[in-house]
Amino acid sequence: MHTPLKASEEEARRLDAADPGHRDLFHVPPADGGSYPETAYFAGNSLGLQPRATRDELLADLADWARLGVEGHLEAGRPWLPYHELLTGPAARLVGALPEETVVMNSLTVNLHLLMVSFYRPHGERVRLVIEDSAFPSDSYAVRSQARFHGLDPDDAVVRLRPRPGEDTLRTEDVQDFLAREGHTVALVMLGGVNYLTGELMDIPAITAAGQAAGAVVGWDLAHAAGNVPLQLHDWGVDFAAWCSYKYLNSGPGALAGAFVHQRHLGDPGLPRFEGWWSTEPGTRFLMAPVADPPATADAWQVSNPPIFSMGPVRTSLELFDKIGIAALRERSERLTGYLEQLLDEITPTRPITVVTPRDPRRRGCQLSLRIGPGAGDAADLARRLRHEHGVVTDVRRPDIVRVAPVPLYSTFHDCWRAVDALARCVAEES
Known part of the structure; x- marks a missing residue:
C-alpha cells in the first residue's frame, strides 16, 4: 500500500499561501482524473500555459484587420509595420x-x-x-x-x-x-x-x-x-x-x-x-x-x-x-524545484526512480528529470496514469525519462505535493 508522504498536503497549502506565484494570470486546464478540479501542470518545458490576457489582445489585433484592412499597417492600435x-x-x-x-x-x-x-x-x-x-x-x-x-x-x-x-x-x-x-x-x-x-x-x-x-x-x-x-x-x-x-x-x-x-x-x-x-x-x-x-x-x-x-x-x-522579472521568477523556481526534490527524496530511496538532473540549483533550471527503473513500470505508461488517474501532467522522453517542470509563473507547492503523492501511489501499485 501507498505510504503517505511525511510532508503533509496542509503544509503545501501553507507554502502556497505564503508564496502564491501568478497562477491567476493563466488558464489552467481542468484535471482529466483524480480528485482535484485543475491539472497539476508540469509540462511547461514542452508547451507553456495560455496567459489570460492573450485572447483579448489577440482579438484586438484581429479587430483592427477587420476594421482597417491594409491601412492597419500604419493605423492599427498597434501598427503592423x-x-x-x-x-x-x-x-x-x-x-x-x-x-x-x-x-x-x-x-x-x-x-x-x-x-x-x-x-x-x-x-x-x-x-x-x-x-x-x-x-x-x-x-x-x-x-x-x-x-x-x-x-x-x-x-x-x-x-x-x-x-x-x-x-x-x-x-x-x-x-x-x-x-x-x-x-x-x-x-x-x-x-x-x-x-x-x-x-x-x-x-x-x-x-x-x-x-x-x-x-x-x-x-x-x-x-x-x-x-x-x-x-x-x-x-x-x-x-x-x-x-x-x-x-x-x-x-x-x-x-x-x-x-x-x-x-x-x-x-x-x-x-x-x-x-x-x-x-x-x-x-x-x-x-x-x-x-x-x-x-x-x-x-x-x-x-x-x-x-x-x-x-x-x-x-x-x-x-x-x-x-514580474526573471530574477524574482528564478528565486521562486529554486524554492519550488527544491521542494519537489525534497518530496522526491522521501520516496526515491525505496522506489526504482532516480533524479538525473543535477542537485545543485545553480546547475539546473526548474525541470527535474526522473529515470524510471525496473519495477516502476514503463515511463510512458506511468505518465499516462499520472494524468488520467491523478490529474498530474508530465511528459516522457523515451525510453525511461519522465520530465517534471514546476514553472514558477503558475505551478504551486501543492502541485508538487500532488505529483509526488501520485507518483508514489502509482509506483507502489506497480510494485
Missing part, C-alpha cells in the same frame, strides 16, 4: 542583451540555420561543429545538414560530447578540456543552454570563453533556458543564440522564436547572411531598391515580414516577464 519592434526591448531584457542585438522572428531551427549561415564558416582544419550527445534531435539534424551543405561528412565534422561513463550530465571542465585539446579543429560550438533531456544548466559564460579562446565561434540553443533562468548574453560575449517562445515563454504552440547576435558582429560587411524583404533599413524599405541596405542590428537577419497574429501572444507574454 513596426509591430516586431514592440517585442525587441522585452526580449532583450529577458536574455540580457542590447535591443539592437535582439530580434523575434521565425521558428527556432530556422533561426539556427540563418545564424549558422553567418557563423559556421569551415576552412582548413577548422571544420568541426560541437554539440552535446543528448542534444535535441532538431539541433542534431540542423548541424549535420550544415556540414553536408559545406561538402563535409557529418559523421566526421559533427562532434558529440558525452558525459563520463556512468554519469548523465556533461561536466564543464570536460567541455573545456576538449576545447583546449581539439579547439584548433573546431569552427563552431553550439550547445543547449539547458539540456532538454536532463535539465542540466550549462555554464554558458565559461564554455563561451573556452570556445572563443580556442578560436571557435560559440552559439547557444536557449529553447529550455529563455524564461527559465537568468541570462546575460551580451556580457558573456556569446556570438549568437536562438530560442523558442512556446515553452517557458507561454506564447502558444509553434510560436515565433527569438535570435541574438552580439554587438561586435553587427554591421560587419564581411559576414555572409541570407536576406529578404525585412532585412533592409525600414526607412528605405518602400523605395523598392534592388539591393538590400541592412541595418547594423539583428534585424538584418530577418528575411520575411513578421506574422502579426503570431507576434501578439509573444508580446503579451513578454510583458508578464517585464512586469
Whole structure:
C-alpha cells in the first residue's frame, strides 16, 4: 500500500499561501482524473500555459484587420509595420542583451540555420561543429545538414560530447578540456543552454570563453533556458543564440522564436547572411531598391515580414516577464524545484526512480528529470496514469525519462505535493 508522504498536503497549502506565484494570470486546464478540479501542470518545458490576457489582445489585433484592412499597417492600435519592434526591448531584457542585438522572428531551427549561415564558416582544419550527445534531435539534424551543405561528412565534422561513463550530465571542465585539446579543429560550438533531456544548466559564460579562446565561434540553443533562468548574453560575449517562445515563454504552440547576435558582429560587411524583404533599413524599405541596405542590428537577419497574429501572444507574454522579472521568477523556481526534490527524496530511496538532473540549483533550471527503473513500470505508461488517474501532467522522453517542470509563473507547492503523492501511489501499485 501507498505510504503517505511525511510532508503533509496542509503544509503545501501553507507554502502556497505564503508564496502564491501568478497562477491567476493563466488558464489552467481542468484535471482529466483524480480528485482535484485543475491539472497539476508540469509540462511547461514542452508547451507553456495560455496567459489570460492573450485572447483579448489577440482579438484586438484581429479587430483592427477587420476594421482597417491594409491601412492597419500604419493605423492599427498597434501598427503592423513596426509591430516586431514592440517585442525587441522585452526580449532583450529577458536574455540580457542590447535591443539592437535582439530580434523575434521565425521558428527556432530556422533561426539556427540563418545564424549558422553567418557563423559556421569551415576552412582548413577548422571544420568541426560541437554539440552535446543528448542534444535535441532538431539541433542534431540542423548541424549535420550544415556540414553536408559545406561538402563535409557529418559523421566526421559533427562532434558529440558525452558525459563520463556512468554519469548523465556533461561536466564543464570536460567541455573545456576538449576545447583546449581539439579547439584548433573546431569552427563552431553550439550547445543547449539547458539540456532538454536532463535539465542540466550549462555554464554558458565559461564554455563561451573556452570556445572563443580556442578560436571557435560559440552559439547557444536557449529553447529550455529563455524564461527559465537568468541570462546575460551580451556580457558573456556569446556570438549568437536562438530560442523558442512556446515553452517557458507561454506564447502558444509553434510560436515565433527569438535570435541574438552580439554587438561586435553587427554591421560587419564581411559576414555572409541570407536576406529578404525585412532585412533592409525600414526607412528605405518602400523605395523598392534592388539591393538590400541592412541595418547594423539583428534585424538584418530577418528575411520575411513578421506574422502579426503570431507576434501578439509573444508580446503579451513578454510583458508578464517585464512586469514580474526573471530574477524574482528564478528565486521562486529554486524554492519550488527544491521542494519537489525534497518530496522526491522521501520516496526515491525505496522506489526504482532516480533524479538525473543535477542537485545543485545553480546547475539546473526548474525541470527535474526522473529515470524510471525496473519495477516502476514503463515511463510512458506511468505518465499516462499520472494524468488520467491523478490529474498530474508530465511528459516522457523515451525510453525511461519522465520530465517534471514546476514553472514558477503558475505551478504551486501543492502541485508538487500532488505529483509526488501520485507518483508514489502509482509506483507502489506497480510494485
